[in-house]
């Protein structure tokens with residue numbers, strides 16, 4: 161037999177829990193929305209340039225132009241990032257072009273080319289990369305992130321790249337979905 | 338370990354004795370249900386604070402983004418509709434609770450000495466809460482919030498002397514715009530809640546100091562657990578009401594985005610202000626300020642002066658007056674609210690306008706799922722062929738044209754519905770294969786040029802035509818292709834495209850249609866010249882129809898007709914968006930269009946909530 165006092169105590173705790181749940185559960189679900197409802201960020205191929213525009217061993221940066229959804233807004237196609245293209249030596253090589261996203265694997269700044277064009281340099285915390293994307297100092301956790309490249313079969317092939325973003329500050333190259 | 342940490346914390350803060358004191362605090366006269374309204378209101382405030390805070394995570398106060406962010410919370414985000422619904426219906430619950438509490442306090446003569454100051458704090462809390470309701474209504478920047486707040490700020494401007502300045506300050510200028518929204522947002526989400534918290538703390542502190550205004554007869558009891566339980570039951574009721582209303586109504590309402598050019602939006606305030614709205618009807622014209630300013634501030638003044646009644650009247654009589662006043666006002670408010678609601682329920686034109694507003698709300702939320710243009714949610718409908726294009730068609734085109742066998746319907750002087758006379762072609766499906774085929778079959782039908790004698794060329798052709806029905810089919814296939822020309826393709830490029838140059842309908846077209854019509858330039862597809870006729874290059878395309886609307890008298894259109902017999906030009910009367918939407922409406926080129934063969938460009942729609 162429970163006392164009146166205990167009855168009140170249990171009822172109070174039960175009721176408090178119920179109120180907390182009714183308000184808290186939707187509140188938490190709402191706050192977790194960006195995780196619960198991942199919006200896929202496209203990830204299709206974007207045309208960037210023609211092979212003929214590139215010189216062997218001279219990196220060039222091209223904007224990625226794509227329509228974009230930002231929460232409730234739909235933006236028309238506009239630059240949403242940029243990609244470094246490096247043409248590889250040798251006619252008819254298996255990979256005539258290598259593409260790197262300009263997003264730094266360290267903490268996401270935009271990687272630039274050094275003034276002499278011999279290496280990539282990130283202006284934020286001096287991550288340095290060779291033209292093949294390998295890290296040249298211990299600042300970045302990994303090399304520059306290469307992107308999948310597709311060439312059309314024209315006589316002057318069109319270069320398209322699958323534009324993706326990757327997790328920063330990790331040894332592995334993990335795409336963000 | 339845990340105990341250790343607690344000991345340390347208690348040593349530094351003394352929290353144990355604070356908690357114990359609170360729990361064991363004696364409640365004079367025992368735990369009574371009627372003390373619970375205060376707890377109910379406090380919980381309601383916290384509920385509003387909590388849900389409001391959550392909404393601020395997404396809400397974006399600008400004229401371009403406000404509607405979109407509220408839409409996103411409501412229709413897309415996980416549990417967003419519940420959070421917003423609780424906040425919306427919670428505001429009403431709070432106000433009802435406040436009124437109940439006020440009635441109860443007056444009944445118990447709680448305004449009397451020594452509680453005057455706390456009574457005034459309570460009245461201030463009521464005013465702040467009403468202010469919160471008023472400003473919050475505006476924030477979604479939907480039709481409802483936009484128009485009713487516009488009314489409210491205009492009422493503010495009626496205040497004697499300072500009104501106009503007050504209005505300009507509130508609106509942040511002379512026009513409704515970006516400044517208005519950010520001002521209302523700060524008032525709603527920072528200023529008033531801040532005031533409310535301070536007032537609430539003061540109010541509760543006074544209650545503790547002075548005790549309840551009418552202690553019960555029982556012995557004192559400790560706060561924990563009986564009083565705590567009763568408070569929590571009150572809190573549970575206050576939470577349950579908005580939750581139930583949210584589930585029942587499937588969330589809070591959201592109208593179409595604010596449209597300052599709307600013609601017949603039936604603006605109404607939130608229901609707890611309906612009585613004020615109704616009162617305006619009794620004070621027309623110059624005397625309006627009586628209803629909008631004098632009566633409400635008079636009522637407020639009486640509330641404030643209530644503690645002094647005792648000095649004027651004998652104590653018993655003063656209490657009687659105070660009670661009658663409060664019951665009278667509550668009854669009056671109820672009566673006016675009922676009057677307003679029932680007047681609207683009986684008003685057919687209000688109901689019509691409301692129905693239209695609901696259709697627009699639904700449509701804009703559908704469209705918004707595919708993304709809102711960066712220029713703002715206001716463009717959702719103004720660029721929508723189904724809503725805006727149709728509207729332009731009715732206002733500008735259907736005076737002469739028909740659409741699907743109907744013109745504009747209006748009422749004559751006897752109140753009978755009459756349809757406008759048809760003076761020009763029926764535009765339904767204009768540019769489609771079906772329209773062309775019909776024209777080739779019976780050009781003198783009223784659907785085509787039957788009511789347009791100046792365009793008798795097609796009929797004269799029909800009388801002498803030797804084309805078989807199969808040939809006409811092919812010609813219709815051919816001409817229906819014209820509309821699909823890419824705007825960047827020149828006439829020569831187009832004519833050399835094998836799709837055109839090798840089309841089975843080309844030969845028959847050249848043999849007869851080409852006698853009068855040229856396509857692009859003479860000699861490209863046909864020579865033309867036997868009779869005057871419009872150039873058919875791109876016929877039925879967006880560009881062609883838009884040109885017909887803006888420059889019907891151009892030499893390649895109907896410039897060969899006497900200016901009096903041409904279609905009037907609408908250049909200068911319509912914006913580019915107007916023209917484009919009406920053209921796309923005619924071409925069934927919009928999401929949800931009836932004709933399936935026109936392919937919709939599939940945008941990647943956001944997942945609507947289940």
Ligand code: FES
Pocket residue numbers: 264265266267268269282283284285286287299
């Ligand atoms: S972000 Fe590039 S070096 Fe840190």
